[in-house]
Amino acid sequence: MPFRLLKYALNREYKEPRFFRDCQTPKKSYDAIIIGGGGHGLAAAYYLAKDHGITNVAVLEKGYIGGGNTGRNTTIVRSNYLTPDGVNFYDASVKLFEGLSEELDINLFYSNRGHFTLAHTESAMRTMRWRAEVNKHVGVKSRVVGTDEISKACPQLDISCSGKAPIQGALYHEPGSIARHDAVAWGYARGADSQGIEIFQNTEVQSIDVRDGKVHGVQTNRGYIATGKVLSAVAGFTPRICKMVDLKTPIVIHPLQACVSEPMKPWLDTILVSGSLHVYVSQSSRGELVMGASLDPYEVHSTRSTFDFVEGLTSHIVDMFPFLSNVKVVRQWAGMADMTPDFAPIMGKTPIEGFYLDAGWGTWGFKATPISGKTMAATMANDKAHDLIHSFRLSRFEDYELTGEKGAASVGH
Structure with a gap:
């Protein structure tokens, strides 16, 4: 520990104040x-x-x-939406996020990673082209890329996905980032x-x-x-x-589950999403893989987690990254997603x-x-x-x- 940091830690004159008052009445x-x-x-x-x-x-x-x-x-920040209204709204949020650490005087661990939405079928590729054009129209940096660029950004990814759902391309969203929730x-x-x-x-x-x-x-x-x-x-x-x-x-309520792996040395520099495999994954600043999937298919007002979720998710993660087969999942949780039609x-x-x-x-x-x-x-x-x-x-x-x-x-x- 640097001496100047230790000096402040042991000096009562520099006692760290509460984050906010403890209001009671x-x-x-x-x-x-x-x-x-x-x-x-x-x-x-x-x-x-x-x-x-x-x-x-x-x-x-x-x-x-x-x-x-x-x-x-799962802490992802992006604005690569489908409608001009949605893109403009979320892009304004991304711009606020970029300066938020300084404004709030707190380290949000905001990290620009780039966001790949993988396409495994031609119909998915058509949707990616559609989204890319909408994004470009309102000035958001998104473009369709091929497998060569995906492999360059993430060489650990098995483009064939174990032969089950080969990747054909992706929508690459340059501003895609993560932050500490x-x-x-x-x-x-x-x-x-x-x-x-x-x-x-x-x-x-x-x-x-x-x-x-x-x-x-x-x-x-x-x-x-x-x-x-x-x-x-x-x-x-x-x-x-x-x-x-x-x-x-x-509004209807569906559980949405997620999990994290044990910490590893940094290797995943981007955010990856697969609609066909029902997976999204990024690596946190602590080295954990932060992973999620689709909504649970039933309406439940609960934050319970299930073995079915983690079993299905990890099988698809291994399809994408076979070398992760021995990595442990250390924690899983759920939230209540308020969905509209x-x-x-x-x-x-x-x-x-x-x-x-x-x-x-x-x-x-x-x-x-x-x-x-x-x-x-x-x-x-x-x-x-x-x-x-x-x-x-x-x-x-x-x-x-x-x-x-x-x-x-x-x-x-």
Whole structure:
């Protein structure tokens, strides 16, 4: 350990402060309440204060900060989507991510890797060309590449996939990156707290007070809190919160599982996704392979993990990388993915005055964390949907104006 670092560690004058205050007793009223202390909720709180000067805000988290889907994803950041609306939205998030470590003064371990979406069939190649053209049209760096370029970027990959599903090409997305999910949540929490936002952990919302079509407050396990604005940013718990205000959405909840291997020396420099094999994989800064697959095919409001998932996933990983056959899986987990029919989120105002929704993220919520916080903060501050999220409004399902992103879902991610 360098002497100058040891000097600070042993000096009481440089005691490290708490990341954020340990708030225990909520005030009787707030200008706004955010339900959900994950990345999206904390980002919205941060930008409410930073961009709009609204600091009389409480974030209510029934568990602990980042303990939901924020801490259960596979940390991939990308913007190679299928619709212009989706590409523009996620590209804005990528741009925010690139400067977020400096803005929040925390190391997010943001690492640009490049993202390959592998195609094993001609129909898959047609989809890759389609996505590449949409991406180029709005200025996002994506292009179709052949097997030579894939092998050059990742020589360890068996292009034949053990002869079961030979790779024909891929969509290469240059901005594809990974970041440390916990650091994103904690960074936004500290940033919000430093501007006066109050964060309450172990604080469950039990009901929402709606009278004459308008929000008046929330009832929690710490008492009643008056407010005229409530944002729900609770991912897989969205149906339960929406039920409190008698709001119907087309969201269904499916488990999404992931796992990590034992640490290895760095060898996988890129992010690889295979829609045909139902696999996506990257290597973390600690050397673990972070792996995931498609959604579980049934609706279950649970974060349990299964042997069936890890058995199927690892068999396909070995098809791609035969030399990994003896590597151990050390941990697996699941999150609750809030899915919409068109694979795009639901964001913005709702028919209940003062109730705002940030939901329907399915399997791609982490990568949208910064821009979702920024646009929802603007929407709450102005009581008008931000231009970037107009296509994600709840009323699109009644208007039959869906935003079809299923072709860009990249398996379960």
